[in-house]
Amino acid sequence: MKPARFDYHRARGVADVLGALADDPSGETKVLAGGQSLVTLMNLRLARPARLVDIGGLSELDRVFDDVDRVVLGALVRHRTLETDPLISTRLPLVAAAARHIGHVGIRNRGTVGGSLAHADPAAELPMAMVALGAVVHVESAARGRRPIPAERFFVSHFTTALAPDEIITWVEVPALRPGQGWGFVEYAPRHGDFATAGAGCVLTLDAGGRVSGIRAALLAAADRPLLVSVPDEVLGERPGERLWERLGRRWGRAPLGAEALAEALCAAHRRAVGEDA
């Protein structure tokens, strides 16, 4: 099928995009980034925006900044960059691993961080990774300027976010992996590149004695949005090991595949935290 008729505007800068969205209170103007989700929906006529503002060429949002304890990703950073950039593999290895599981390479060449987060598919890899890592999504509008939204509050329900119709995602601030931390990412999908049926991502922090001092984890395809798994304080100070991971998986992983994915991700995170696995 072909999309319904629409007007097309190639944005010249962030202010231009925000102006175009502010000028259309009907909310029928949509931002086009990599087009990998929106164009498919338009072709199926499940989305019928009256106007597209194409932000795909805005190089100012296609940048990565390394800061002391975090990495800041522009909304237009492609999945392929996340997968191949050595800085991302070193500082945000969970993000790099998640990106490798998105569709096929042609999709990853075009799809963007901002597009994936704004699309908010509960089975998508990047939204789950951002919740697991405690990322902050920075959004901007002409009327209200910038506001930061913690990832766990950004995702509201199936394909629904905290973005207002006149806002765009500009940057995503992601805490970098620290010494003493390990990460895990596990997903089950019919074939590599298919949307996942279950999956989990986590960051495990160990204290100087090798005991658990923090766990942050999230699940995909387990609810109407990426699900933050809150691990209670009673786990802190425990000795890490298979029995603990299985217990946490059973209790928080949502049976049965989510539980397995979570336990496996925690086990991988522990191996990495103690330097047994690259």
Ligand SMILES: Cc1cc2nc3c(=O)[nH]c(=O)nc-3n(C[C@H](O)[C@H](O)[C@H](O)COP(=O)(O)OP(=O)(O)OC[C@H]3O[C@@H](n4cnc5c(N)ncnc54)[C@H](O)[C@@H]3O)c2cc1C
């Ligand atoms: C065959 C196929 C397989 C796929 N498999 C997977 C998969 O396994 N896992 C996965 O996670 N994804 C998968 N995808 C989707 C892919 O990751 C998309 O790239 C992503 O979901 C959307 O990114 P995009 O840049 O293409 O956004 P677009 O399609 O351009 O836009 C998507 C939505 O986000 C909005 N948007 C885009 N950028 C911004 C912004 N900066 N601020 C505010 N709103 C914005 C648009 O208005 C639109 O509503 C697949 C896609 C295809 C076609």
